[in-house]
Amino acid sequence: MLAELLASLLTAPDAGRAADELHRRLAELNGPPGSVLHVALGVPIEDPGRARALARHLTRTGTGLSAVGVGLALLARVGEPEDVPYLKVLGQVRDLHLIAVQALDAVDPATAALVWLAQRAGAPAVRELVDALAAGAEPAVPRLLESVLREADGLGPEPARRVAEAVRLAELLRTDGVGETWLVAGAGRLLCRMSSVDDYWSQVRLCPAAVDLYEGFVAHAAVLPPTLDHCALLLSVAQELHSGPSHLLAWEPGRREALLGALKSVLERPAWRAVLVDGEGRRAEWARHLAGQPLGGTSGRLRIEPAVLDPQRRGIVEARILIDGRPLVPEAFGRGSADSPESLVDSGALRATAEPREVRLAEAYCTEGCCGALYVTVRRDGDHVVWSDWSRPAAPSLAPPLRELPEYRFDASAYDAELVRAERDHTWTWPARRTARLIAAGLRDRPELLTRWGARLGWAGTDFGRPDLTAVVLKCRTAPTIGRHGEVALWQHIAWYLPEDGTDPEDRAAVALRRLATEDPRTYGEGVAGG
Incomplete structure (x- = not known):
């Protein structure tokens, strides 16, 4: 009903009368503002000029949140620079803040960033920077920006994007003779945070200036002193360009590959190479491991790369899936990272048989139960x-629409060979992670080690917070208890931690498996009762 009403009013010749009618009907419908905004963002616009006239009438003379919100939702699609002053004011209203920022994003990202940060800047340094920008205190901005960029690793993905937009960082990097290492390194840190999957959507894909930011950072990367911190920064940027969400930006043909080549050239300079070799x-x-990887190109239709x-x-390890060289999960899902190599590769989940199997490839960063997951059915069909x-x-309403997913067909021999290669690849692991993989493999080969205790392997x-600590989570049955419905045995999750002791992962895994062969795991783990 509301969609039909809006569609009819969007073509009305008299914007004032149309706005009055919308106010009256919204009062009758008395629907929640969120639902009204959802409809307004999706209603077809046949005449942008009349839709813009109605939107301006609503945002400048509207008397209710829903009506003004409709105007903002329309301006998010047909707004122009002259609307910016009104959008800035409405962005200060708590219930209209996000839709006003969305409308500003379309016409003035720098102002949108300032309005967003004014409400949501958490770090004191960011707050000082925002206040200086809003007050036009230009002399103080470089000092405050330097303070923010030096601590950029602590920003969330969206604050990182908003800071880059608010200060027009891409333009700063285009300045001739940029030599401030804090500015170049800070740009790299912001790009890494923006491309993180620790958000409802990868912020780098929402940043109109992302390509220019990458161009500017790579152009000035050589001014950075060759330190391990800077080697890690260049490699992190290269990793995201290769297989992360940044791969999917609107690159000119060959340009992304050229940037990766330029980063590699810096890292291959003698002083930089010495840092990598001697660290x-x-x-x-x-x-050293990442520097030795063929970042920039892949062979074969399917490639599985632990990232x-x-x-x-701090971050998870994901099994990035590239199909025809493009990262699948950011393009097909976008809400979180791919599942771990242990979940997708070591477990055999991706192995194909004639019996179709549904496989989870990725989970939303906030958990599947909150925002979902990406699943695919895998089956073998002849060759x-x-x-x-x-x-x-x-996709979330503020994110680009997800592309349609086709049926992918892989040559079975090449597919199986890629899985075998990925299963045997331990080069990306470190001692604690390799120990965990060997324990899991041992339990798959000898399931009786757990079944004798009525236990299962969780993971x-x-x-996550202590990557040098091997963690094994087991599910064990508790002793039966009498409940309202009779005798019941609950599952108990046992968290078993194995601290690093300097011995080889193979030896540590063997000791752990021998202990499971002789001792009930319920006697030596940190138990957490469950259902």
């Missing part, structure tokens, strides 16, 4: 393996 510790090992982030940046019957939630990996 010690897990971060240096991670950097490990800089050890100084081919087929991925079909996709299942996923719709094996490394602790």
Whole structure:
């Protein structure tokens, strides 16, 4: 009903009378403002000029949240620069803030960023920067921006994007003779945070200036001193350009590959190479491994690449799936990362048989129960393996629409060979992670080690906050108890941690498996009761 009403009013010649009619009808309908906005964002616009006239009447003379919200939703689609002053004011109203920012995003991203940050800037340094920008205190901006960029690793993905937009960072990087290392390094840190999947959508794909930001950062990367921090930064940016959401930006043909080549050229300079060769510790090992990977190109139709982030940046390990060289999960899902190599590769989940199997490829960063997951059905069909019957939630309203997913057909021999290669690849692991993989493999080969105790493997990996700690989570039955419905045995989750002790992962895994062969795991883990 509301959609039909809006469609008719959008073509009305008299915007004032149309606005009055909308006010009256909205009062009669008394629907929640969120539902009204959803309809207004989706109603077809046949005459942008008349829709704009109605939107301006509603935003400048409207008397109710729903009516003004309709005007903002329309301006998000047909707004022009002259609407910016009104959108800035309405962006200060709590219930209209987000839709006003969305309308500003379409016409003035820098102002949109300031309005957003004015409401949501958490870090004190960001708040000071926003206040200076809003007040036009230009002399103070460089000092405040430097403070923010030096701590950019602590920003969330959207605050990182908004800071870059608010200060017009892409334009700053185009300035001739940029030599401030804090500015170049800060730009790289913001790009890494923007491309993170720790959000409802990858913010780098929502940033109109993202391509220019990458261009500017890479153009000035050589001014950075060759340190392990800067090696890690260049490698992290390259990793995201290769297989992360940034791969999917609107690149000119060959341009992304050229940027990756330029980053590689910097890292291959003698002083930078020396840092990589001589560095010690897990971060240096991670950097050496990533520097040796063929970032920029892949062979074969299907490629599965474990992606490990800089050890100084907390994050999950995901099995990035590239089909024809393009990262599947950011393009087909976007709400979170791909599942881990242990879940997708080691478990055999992606192995294809004649019996179709539904496989979860990715989960929303906030959990599947909140925002869903990406599923595909895998089956063998003669000389081919087929991925079909996709299942996923719709993209968030502020994100680009998800592309349609086809049925993918892979040569079965090449598909099987890629899975075998991925299963045997331990080069990306570190001792604690390799220990976990070996324990899980041992339990798959000898299931009796757990079944004798009435237990199951939940997962094996490394602790999220302590990556050098091997974590094994088991599900065990508790002793039966008498409840309202008779005797019942609950599942108990046992968290078993194995601290690093300097021994080889193979030896540590063997010791753990021997212990499971002789001792009930309920006696030595950290138990958490469950249903």
